[in-house]
Amino acid sequence: MAESITITDNRTGESFEVPIVDGTVSAQQWSKHLPGIWFLDPALVTTAMSESAISYLDGEAGILRYRGYPIEQLAEQSTYLEVAYLLLNGELPTQAELSAWVEEVTHHTFIHENVRKRFLEGFHYDAHPMGILVSAVAALSTFYLDAKEIFDPEARHRQIVRLIAKMPTLAAAAYRFSQGMPFVYPDNALSFPENFLSMMWKIAEPRYEADPRLVRAVDVLFILHADHEQNCSTTAMRVVGSAHSDPYSSAAAACAALYGPRHGGANEAVVKMLTEIGSIENVPDFVRAVKEGHGRLQGFGHRVYKNYDPRAKIIKKVAYDVFDVTGKNPLLDIALKLEEVALSDEYFISRKLYPNVDFYSGLIYQAMGFPVDMFPVLFAIPRMSGWLAHWQELLDQDAKIARPRQRYVGAEKRDFVPIAQR
Numbered sequence: 001m002a003e004s005i006t007i008t009d010n011r012t013g014e015s016f017e018v019p020i021v022d023g024t025v026s027a028q029q030w031s032k033h034l035p036g037i038w039f040l041d042p043a044l045v046t047t048a049m050s051e052s053a054i055s056y057l058d059g060e061a062g063i064l065r066y067r068g069y070p071i072e073q074l075a076e077q078s079t080y081l082e083v084a085y086l087l088l089n090g091e092l093p094t095q096a097e098l099s100a101w102v103e104e105v106t107h108h109t110f111i112h113e114n115v116r117k118r119f120l121e122g123f124h125y126d127a128h129p130m131g132i133l134v135s136a137v138a139a140l141s142t143f144y145l146d147a148k149e150i151f152d153p154e155a156r157h158r159q160i161v162r163l164i165a166k167m168p169t170l171a172a173a174a175y176r177f178s179q180g181m182p183f184v185y186p187d188n189a190l191s192f193p194e195n196f197l198s199m200m201w202k203i204a205e206p207r208y209e210a211d212p213r214l215v216r217a218v219d220v221l222f223i224l225h226a227d228h229e230q231n232c233s234t235t236a237m238r239v240v241g242s243a244h245s246d247p248y249s250s251a252a253a254a255c256a257a258l259y260g261p262r263h264g265g266a267n268e269a270v271v272k273m274l275t276e277i278g279s280i281e282n283v284p285d286f287v288r289a290v291k292e293g294h295g296r297l298q299g300f301g302h303r304v305y306k307n308y309d310p311r312a313k314i315i316k317k318v319a320y321d322v323f324d325v326t327g328k329n330p331l332l333d334i335a336l337k338l339e340e341v342a343l344s345d346e347y348f349i350s351r352k353l354y355p356n357v358d359f360y361s362g363l364i365y366q367a368m369g370f371p372v373d374m375f376p377v378l379f380a381i382p383r384m385s386g387w388l389a390h391w392q393e394l395l396d397q398d399a400k401i402a403r404p405r406q407r408y409v410g411a412e413k414r415d416f417v418p419i420a421q422r
């Protein structure tokens, strides 16, 4: 028997049935019977913003799948570019499809010289690299004449490939600029993660030789960060995309959302928090202060996961692989102690607050030599594929422009008072 709920409108005495499909009721069905009655849901906590076939998330059980494939299997056996293909196309590529896709992305890694020379170099020398990235992604719309051609399949495909391919180049350029170091051009003989590391760290010819274990760690982190259903930045992408803005401008809005400390800025905040705690002896006092309302435990808690974030489990393992190469990040012991104390504390247990994807990722990035203000940038590089998969899905669904209503709580009608009488 199909599930449904029966609603009775007490004002009229009329009853109606609304079907429940996969735990959701359709707002269209609802408003057909109750026109002019809105849901007040300020942070969209109880709203399913769209139907999507991209990622599946069960927050209670701690499950994440991309297009049906468990995140654990993808992290173990796949590569970031293969996962990007999967997110965008719905199926894993054949070897021939993957080779063609990798070649195409690789072909688009270069950025226009004016993006670098005139645009990036115009920033203040100590600008935050994520601020630079937000602006640089938006600026791309002015460099490509087909930016507005979002319904032309070939132009749309080019836009997607460009954005995915140029993210590491823009990210590394923002970093090198902030360090006063010369820009490193992409080396298209290298793989996607290797190329990124080369653009970040290369100091001498002929080429930067990255440790393969670090290259793999970056690729796994990129896989884990590629998509996460209707998170804040993806929602930003969908909202702006629903106005049929070009993908560069929409992705810049998504980047801006990711910049926030409650979202992609949290791993930066974790490292700052662990540094401030200073030693494992100080952990209990810090946790007590959080419980008393002095700040939050960064890297803990999640809107959807009420269990251990499955990505955090994988990242914790990757951390040990990376520390085998780089040496242990001294903040690891504080992080482990913090996790132990929090997970046995009633405050965190009752609120179902567990480590999220950001809790251990910053420790890895720091051990690899990335400065903390590059952490959200490292998140944005792979999330671009998720944003674009959602953007493409939204256009294919012919989604309406996002335009919610509000409950007005302002002044009643009143007459204008001339300035001399106020």
Ligand SMILES: CC(=O)SCCNC(=O)CCNC(=O)[C@H](O)C(C)(C)COP(=O)(O)OP(=O)(O)OC[C@H]1O[C@@H](n2cnc3c(N)ncnc32)[C@H](O)[C@@H]1OP(=O)(O)O
Binding pocket: 261, 262, 263, 264, 266, 290, 295, 296, 297, 298, 299, 300, 301, 302, 303, 304, 351, 353, 356, 357, 358
């Ligand atoms: C990639 C990502 O974006 S993952 C998230 C990264 N962000 C962080 O790690 C920042 C720290 N975490 C948080 O701020 C939150 O847990 C969020 C923003 C991720 C989710 O927030 P929400 O779903 O809105 O949870 P909400 O703010 O309602 O919190 C529920 C309760 O748990 C508490 N709580 C939530 N997160 C934390 C935390 N990290 N530390 C301490 N208490 C917390 C709240 O104070 C609240 O308690 P109350 O019921 O007594 O008022």
Ligand SMILES: O=C([O-])CC(=O)C(=O)O
Binding pocket: 227, 228, 229, 230, 231, 232, 302, 303, 304, 356, 357
């Ligand atoms: O889903 C969310 O709200 C945040 C998150 O974990 C992500 O974007 O990866």
